[in-house]
Amino acid sequence: NSPEVRRAVQAAAADHATDAPNNTAPAITERPSRTGKYLAFTLTMHFESQQDLDRLYQALVAIDGVSMVL
Numbered sequence: 001n002s003p004e005v006r007r008a009v010q011a012a013a014a015d016h017a018t019d020a021p022n023n024t025a026p027a028i029t030e031r032p033s034r035t036g037k038y039l040a041f042t043l044t045m046h047f048e049s050q051q052d053l054d055r056l057y058q059a060l061v062a063i064d065g066v067s068m069v070l
Helices: 003-019 050-059
Strands: 026-030 037-045
Touching: 003 026, 003 037, 003 050
Parallel strands: none
Antiparallel strands: 026 037
16 A cells, blocks of 8 residues: 555556557546555556557556556
8 A cells, every 4th residue: 555556556557548449548446455554446448459458467467566456
């Protein structure tokens, strides 16, 4: 739960939004864990291909501090 992780997730989503039709901005929501130690991010984006989605996935798992990407 750090501002650096939040910024990195937002930046990755924004960078990969250019792969979406009409460069649609991603919708990002976040929810803290019960103890406040972790944040869960939900990114809502549309991609034209599995490759575009895979590129975002790779960018997210590469962020130091991201524990899981589903």
